Amino acid sequence: MNTQFFAAWIEEIAAAVRAQRDHLTQLDAAIGDADHGANLDRGFTAAREALAGASPQTPGALLVLVGSTLIRKVGGASGPLYGTAFREMGKAFGEAAEISPAELSTGLNAALSGVQRLGAAAEGDKTMVDALAPAAQALAQAVRDGLKPEEALEAAAAAAEQGARATVPLQARKGRASYLGPRSVGHEDPGAASTALLFGALKAAASR
Amino acid sequence: MNTQFFAAWIEEIAAAVRAQRDHLTQLDAAIGDADHGANLDRGFTAAREALAGASPQTPGALLVLVGSTLIRKVGGASGPLYGTAFREMGKAFGEAAEISPAELSTGLNAALSGVQRLGAAAEGDKTMVDALAPAAQALAQAVRDGLKPEEALEAAAAAAEQGARATVPLQARKGRASYLGPRSVGHEDPGAASTALLFGALKAAASR
């Protein structure tokens, strides 16, 4: 997976977020403050523009730029969290020009631990971690099982999707939704849903 | 018609206004500020209480007290206008203990001219004058024709009723409804409607 691949990923994310913008916002309206779709749309549109302007030469540089752009443009909880995730992944990639599934797995783990360091959310707190952690685990397992790259990304996307859906019955303990207490039960977490989108886009980039 | 008759009139008005309170307010909501029913209900409730407290001995004293109470309690346009109407009628009755239909007619004319002196509305301006003036004229005619008191009051009530209905197609030139310009057309004037109620109550008092 080269720089072009990760650029395609960001394109796919931007398109998916645009398409799902209202859906994400509605999820956030139910248990948050109705801005998650707008936040990510603003962020990934800016990320796309930043990439077009700077043309980074390595996957690492590209993801660090995406992460910094998200931090600079999104605001809210998701801006620093997603921004840190992309930056940590990019930093884990170092100067490499081509990223293997194993390196991607390492990068995802770095992203996850960045998010958890910053947000202090554990699995089951009904946040993006509930999609990100299973996806990272599924990818690691796929690498251990020696699956093909497309199959590995497919597994990660499925795990993220399932993790997002599994947030529905949970009571939120972090983020805005936690203010609702028991009333947060019965709704999908918007950040977990957008994380699933990110992994769906990764799969789509691979099958381009 | 003695003091007791006029007390009964006020009772009938208070009851009718209470019953039609929301209707009058809705008429006022359409072309005014949605308070005419509340205004008159407050006013005639206070008038009834004032009469109970003071027990005036003549029709004139009774009507002057009612008028003063309306001025003191109603506010808005209708407070001073109705208040003046009752006061002028009362003053026209002087010290008389018993009021003939002819004297009532004189009193009504005084009421009408009091209202017009204060509010400067002509017939056709879509105000209470459009019910009050025809009622006064009908009563005068009935007296000239020598009708029985009940018949005379019946005629006045019918004229007021018809005058109120005839305000529907008019464009308002006085009061709040005038701000609507042509959009005031198609609605009954609330003050004309309440004047019709007053004459309906007069008829009802006579047939008690």
Added chain:
Amino acid sequence: MKKLINSVDSVVTDALRGIAAAHPSLRVDLENKVVFRAGAPRPGKVGLVSGGGSGHEPLHGGFVGHGMLDAACPGEVFTSPVPDQLIEATKGVDGGAGVLHIVKNYTGDVLNFQMAAELSGDEGVEVATVLVNDDVAVQDSLFTAGRRGTGATLFVEKIAGALAETGAPLAEVARVAREVNERSRSFGVALTPCTVPAAGKPTFELGDTEIELGIGIHGEPGRTRAPMREAREIVRTAMDAIDADLPLSGETLVMVNGMGGTPLIELYIVFAEVEAYLREKGATAVRSLVGNYVTSLDMQGFSVTTCSLTGELTRLWDAPVETPALRWGR
């Protein structure tokens, strides 16, 4: 209807209790329903009295204090006060220099103030009256009730109040009050109707893409209904109406006023467009107010009021004022 009230009948009294508790600089006569400036009357100072229906808060009670009103008389919601209240207020603020009645031009307000002025006059108080009629949405003619008084009321109260504070005589204070009125114009726009507590439901119905142009401050529908459009275009309509009536030029005092239910962020957006419009016309917004000042219960919408300033008017506008809703220089 959902409202933070105890009962429809006690709205005004309950609010007056709150005003009394919140503002030690006021003395509230709950029985007569008069909001007095503490320490009234001030010997030798012209007293300023205004009043009108409730539901326009902070108008008028919020403008009682140093440099503005000496007393305010709130009527029932959207119903002008009664003469008794006004007489009580007038006598209570007369420090021997006479009293100015500031009256918004509505039949009810005019008649009740007129009765109060006559009766106060009978009791030896010299009363002058200024009628505020700034609303360009309404045709002015001898055969109508004339223009409504809306936003300019605040300008009149502030500027006349400042002059009265200097010890100027009644005739002078009345003169400047009339001058402010003559130099002021307003236009109002509603996005939603409002709900009068006693009526229990909205005063009119408005579709999801419709607005009312040329509204007053009593929940009445406006002169015309129009399709919703962007703030810039709505402002243009309002400002065109003002400019057509009294061409905008020179140093201008501007108020962008919320009708009660409009978020402040939207009022600032409106003000940005108003300011740009004025610049386009070669006028300058040298003084401004943005906020809820002359409201219409929970209505969403705004009004814009302009006043073409003179050196004297600017000086009086800048003079110290200390009231619950307007405060500077002290």
Added chain:
Amino acid sequence: MKKLINSVDSVVTDALRGIAAAHPSLRVDLENKVVFRAGAPRPGKVGLVSGGGSGHEPLHGGFVGHGMLDAACPGEVFTSPVPDQLIEATKGVDGGAGVLHIVKNYTGDVLNFQMAAELSGDEGVEVATVLVNDDVAVQDSLFTAGRRGTGATLFVEKIAGALAETGAPLAEVARVAREVNERSRSFGVALTPCTVPAAGKPTFELGDTEIELGIGIHGEPGRTRAPMREAREIVRTAMDAIDADLPLSGETLVMVNGMGGTPLIELYIVFAEVEAYLREKGATAVRSLVGNYVTSLDMQGFSVTTCSLTGELTRLWDAPVETPALRWGR
């Protein structure tokens, strides 16, 4: 959705243009979206920076000026500002004595301020942070996001701002800010939801006889839904929640705050009940604010915030302040 805006995307920038045009005492950096007090930085004075999502106006931009904030950073509607803005503001107000960040406790605000503080620190600015978390409707625990910051933010900004104005060092200003927060509690009630421009429809649905208890300031539903009842009863529920958390007693600073769509007349009715409740508990509302200060777009409802005063806090509260939304003593 009907809103006085030009487009959903330009809401914040258009409003900032309005704020810039309306308030010559502010300097608005439109590019970085920072509202500065004119003349910032002040050498030797601790700089106060706050910020948060837009839609809460006048918070925070309306509190920039003498005796309160030195800069405010508005994010998108209900979205915390980004670190760049905060860094720009922090550097722009540092007069060498360091900068206090006043942060409402929301994950997004906390994270973005934290990043800005670190990066500003790297550039040599000393930054202290105070977290505001006054909302008793939310359970506080190590395992949750903790309590929200709502109305007490205004108290913290005013009182810390007054102390900073005296030239006190950063540690002292931060100390008093934390003390205000610790002595303050809030509870909010919604009669209607609000509509975020980008979402285009209300954030939740509420029946004609229902209210939400324990709401925050971001249009989120509250902790529970309850039947509508009279103001006195609603106030009792809110005050009981506050009193259960921090028993009310002694001299108290009270704010009855409108959520943006509530008429002022209703807020005064609420205040009358709050004041009566305090008296019942042996506490006294010695200082108060009634109005729209920390809003939630067009939401109808109110919040009540109390702060148990000390001599020092009262003195600092009374100190002069001159901002668009809060002004006295100057």
